[in-house]
Amino acid sequence: MAKLNIVILAAGKGTRMYSDKPKVLHLIAGKAMLQHVLDTATILKPAKTIVVFGHGGEMVPQALVRNTATFVLQEPQLGTGHAVQQALPHLDEDGVSLVLYGDVPLVQLETLKKILTNESSLSLLTQHLENPKGYGRIVRDTAGEVCSIIEEKDATPEQCQIKEVNTGILAAPTKLLRTWLTNLRNDNAQGEYYLTDIVAMAVAQGVKIDTTQPGNEWEVVGINNKLQQAELERVWQTELATRLLLQGVTVADPARLDIRGELECERDVEIDVGCIFEGPVHLGKGVKVGAYSVIKNSRVAANTIISPYSHIDDAEIGINCHIGPFARIRPGSKLQNEVHIGNFVEIKNSTFANNSKANHLSYIGDATIGSRVNIGAGTITCNYDGANKFRTVIEDDAFIGSDTQLVAPVTVGRGATIGAGSTITKDTPDGGLTLSRTKQHSVPGWQRPTKNK
Secondary structure (H helix, E strand, C coil): CCEEEEEECCCCCHHHEEEECCCCCCCCCCCEHHHHHHHHHHHCCCCEEEEECCCCCCCCHHHHCCCEEEEECCCCCHHHHHHHHHHHHHCCCCEEEEEECCCCCCCHHHHHHHHEEECCCCCEEEEEECCCCCEEEEECCCCCEEEEEHHHHHHCCCCCCCEEEEEEEEEHHHHHHHHHHHCCCCCHHHHHHHHHHHHHHHHHHCCCCEEEEEEEHHCCCCCHHHHHHHHHHHHHHHHHHHHHHCCCCECCHHHHEEEEEEEEEEECCCCCCEEEEEEEEEECCEECCCCCEEEEEECCCCEEEEEECCCCEECCECEEEEECCCCCCHHHHHCCCCCCHHHHHHHHEEEECCEEEEECEEECCCCEECCCCCECCCCEECCCCCCCEEEEECCCCCCEEECCEEEEEEEECCCCCCCCCEEEHHHHHHHEEEECCCCCCCCCCCCCCCCCC
């Protein structure tokens, strides 16, 4: 394949979004619209990717700093043809240039491959719509060949009846595209330089014009306002749910599922209603996710049950665990196998070894929990002195009585028992009972610790 240039037009202001954020940075499925286009474009392995931006200043390139695209400013904005002109100095002369749009986020890879089939022609992506209002029309001659594209504001009443519309997405040999863009004029109702005017130039030169249709109508839907954004969001979520169902995942209600990243499921996974998945999430074989749970940037191993209303963020969950309901597993947490974390238990930056459990109303932060540990209701690790964080270690087979405070740094020995209602400030011996219950008293002259330098 010849060298491929990809030009993504992303300079629109998005006035109807009523937002200070550039239109192309608004989200579909948790990802900026422009990022969707870039991700798909990257799979084609282009020699050059040029993003033409305008409104919002540096907000667009700054939001996509991890991308290898070249960002080019269009100022002022004088139409789509003018936008592509800004990219010309950065394009490889030999090869093909593909023009995409940052506010048309869901065009699929297979559709783009079809457009790029003939490298010597001008290839247009068109769509037949029952209601073509607002779109430029594809004008064909008596032989059925494309002869021009007419914008609706410049169209005659007869041309407005045409149902085949221009999506704006096209591919052309770069040398020809450069020549056509140089000859654009702005003598039209908008006073702009239309990219679509290159079609008539191609016809005049006898260049073959191909058209292809997208695999799905939603692939070429552009976003101009929050209503359209919300409608396309639900269309895309339905598509993602359909793919999961066809892979064998049980989705209780496809209309009540939100995937805002990449969800990978093994066999016999079940997902109840209202669940949200953000970032990369992997669900192992037989995992069951209860209603209204949120899982973000995490891996959940086989046969684990996540009961309703649980939140898991940047964590690893082992085999045969039981989480929730109403549990919160925060970043840096790693639960091994057969761990139970119950209702209103919060785990942060902590590890639980096999067969340990904290079933009720506890906070375990910055802790290392051994195997077969039982943590009673109301237990907390006091990991923060107001300035610095410290770690708690609970060794294998320990039993922590209810309403215990473990003031870090502290270690509970192997097989130790802590009596209910204790405040533990010193390491406890292996195998023994430790408890602390004393009269209340205040410490005169005490000063709150300051942060270590």
